[in-house]
Amino acid sequence: ELTPRDFWLETAPQLLRLAEEFPAEVASHKEVIERDEKWHNLLTGGCTNERLTSLLASIKGAVHRYEFEVVASDALISRVAAEHQAIAAALVAGDLGGAQTALRANWINGVNRIVDQSAR
Numbered sequence: 001e002l003t004p005r006d007f008w009l010e011t012a013p014q015l016l017r018l019a020e021e022f023p024a025e026v027a028s029h030k031e032v033i034e035r036d037e038k039w040h041n042l043l044t045g046g047c048t049n050e051r052l053t054s055l056l057a058s059i060k061g062a063v064h065r066y067e068f069e070v071v072a073s074d075a076l077i078s079r080v081a082a083e084h085q086a087i088a089a090a091l092v093a094g095d096l097g098g099a100q101t102a103l104r105a106n107w108i109n110g111v112n113r114i115v116d117q118s119a120r
Contacts, residue, residue, distance in 0.1 A: 007046030012091035019084035
């Protein structure tokens with residue numbers, strides 16, 4: 001919401017391309033996390049609220065640490081790729097509301113997957 005429209009419209013095709021390439025290029029947890037961080041950093045790169053971007057980076061780092069420990073890498077790859085594609089496709093279409101909904105699902109699904117795997 002805080003990123004200028006011109007930025008996310010310009011960045012959306014690159015986000016979509018990265019998401020589409022994700023499953024073919026990623027194998028290890030480390031690579032999944034690195035690609036996820038790169039993708040989210042690009043997504044939030046136009047936000048001018050430095051306090052917010054710092055908070056997001058901190059939260060995302062904590063989630064990655066848990067994902068690394070408890071979520072199988074193949075499950076993580078397919079989920080991240082599909083969710084990133086949904087977010088980017090909405091942005092390419094100029095649908096900020098759809099992108100926001102898909103982004104919320106991305107975050108919530110990540111946390112839910114950690115909780116589900118931890119309970120096993």
